[in-house]
Amino acid sequence: MDTPQNTALARALTELPGPLPARGVIHIAIRHTDRFTVVGNHLAQHTGLSTVAVGFAVRIQSLPQGTEIGIKALAARFREGEKIIATALRELEAHGYLRRARTRLANGRIVTRTVFCNQPTALLRAHCAGTSPWLPPAEPQAPPPVQDAEPEPPTPEPPAAPEPGAPQTPAAREAAAPQTPAPPDVQQQQEQAPEASVPQDHAPYVVLVPPPTAPRQPSPPLPQPRELTAELHRAATALLGDLRRHAHQLVLSENDIRQLAPAVAAWLERDTRPDTIRHALTNDLPQPLRHPAKLLKHRLTALIPPPLPGPDDLTAAARPRIAVTPFQTCDGCERAFRSPAPGHCRDCRTEHTRAAA
Incomplete structure (x- = not known):
């Protein structure tokens, strides 16, 4: 009894016109007047994108232009982790909705510029056709007013009927056939159709994301024992x-x-x-x-650990070596003294220095 019940949906359901489906979802669509974003079904029902990628595409599309949409910026804004966000952005890049490129500014600083397109297929078709998808089509210009009435061209005379029994050529049969004027909409389509056009349904799909440059590293092999007893x-x-x-x-x-x-x-x-x-x-x-x-x-x-050190390794590590200077015999007084190389002791070196002075 403490659970609040949403009676507004129940009342709205009774006011829907027409028969309702026996199963499945029933839509109650109310037109938005502010704070809304138009999302195409090509994105909302995309079979190649995960639900997380579609959700982040809608969120990115609803953000104002100039908003940071990097992995860390999205992780700070939403509750999904960085790994989930990175996977979703890679999916959007693979299907042409997102493009991230490093650009050098005028001051020499390198920044990452992110571009999001809500209809990548339409953008590719417009690129192949050489038009701009975000500019309205040019309005047809009215024909200039006629200054002077020109004389009507002479009406061509109908070709003479062939003699009975004479063979008819294809050109003669076309000339003899009655000419039916085409409908105005068909004539307009024929006038506007270019000479060589690419079918819209068969426009080539261009992948906007470059292939990865680094090859995938093979997984390391399983560790093996020296002797599997x-x-x-x-x-x-x-x-x-x-x-x-x-x-x-x-x-x-x-x-x-x-x-x-x-x-x-x-x-x-x-x-x-x-x-x-x-x-x-x-x-x-x-x-x-x-x-x-x-x-x-x-x-x-x-996570395999290294082999345990042996007793000799631990003993050598516990008692570090100390460098000992060897004994030498003085060449002058034959007295023993410590020195890395043979020569004279300290007293003999002092006497030689005094004598030389």
């Missing part, structure tokens, strides 16, 4: 099959377990505890999870 394979298979007890989304087929078992064996070979592997594979799963095997393949490859 029967014990390691049994432990890896049991760990993968037990994952669905800890996360119901991770239901793997026998083929998936057979392919992923060597990677888990590589983790076990590097002295990784089974609890650690299970936590790395089941922690923070995406919702919804559509491809469990692909997610586990990525995590087993990207």
Whole structure:
């Protein structure tokens, strides 16, 4: 009883004229007088665009000109994340609704200029026809007034009837056939039609977005153990099959377990505890999870830890080496002193300096 009921729709439904459909949506269309945006059905019912991309296209189309529509600007304005916004913008670019290009200004600064077109197909057809889609068609000019009446051209005489039994040529048959004047609308279309025109329904579709320059990097291979023993394979298979007890989304087929078992064996070979592997594979799963095997393949490859250091590595790291200067024998007094190279001790060098002075 606390839920508010919208009785206005119920009253408006009773006032609709004509029979109503037995099922499906019933539209109550009220004409907008202010703050509205015209959206074509080619966008609203586009089968190649996702619902998120269509929604952002409508939002971008409703914004005033000059508004920032970058990924961060849209993320600050709406509640969708940057990844969803970036995916939607790439879809709009692929279908010609959006174009982002880097432009150098007069002061040398490089900016990204974003262009949105509400009818990319009409823009492409106008480009092929050499016309401008946003300018109104030129109005037909009235013919100039006739100054002096010219004499009417002489009426051509009808051709003479052929003699009976004589063969008729195609030209003679066309001349003898009665000429029916074409309707005015057909005559106007024939006068306005160009000599060579491209059919509107078969206008070529030009992709406005350049192809990516960087090739897609291949996915790294699964880690492999140095020696896949029967014990390691049994432990890896049991760990993968037990994952669905800890996360119901991770239901793997026998083929998936057979392919992923060597990677888990590589983790076990590097002295990784089974609890650690299970936590790395089941922690923070995406919702919804559509491809469990692909997610586990990525995590087993990207999160594999390095091998544990040996005792010798830890001992060498705990006791760093100290550089020791060796003993040398003085060439003058034969006294021992520390120096990286042989020579004289400090006293002998001082006496030689005094003698030279």
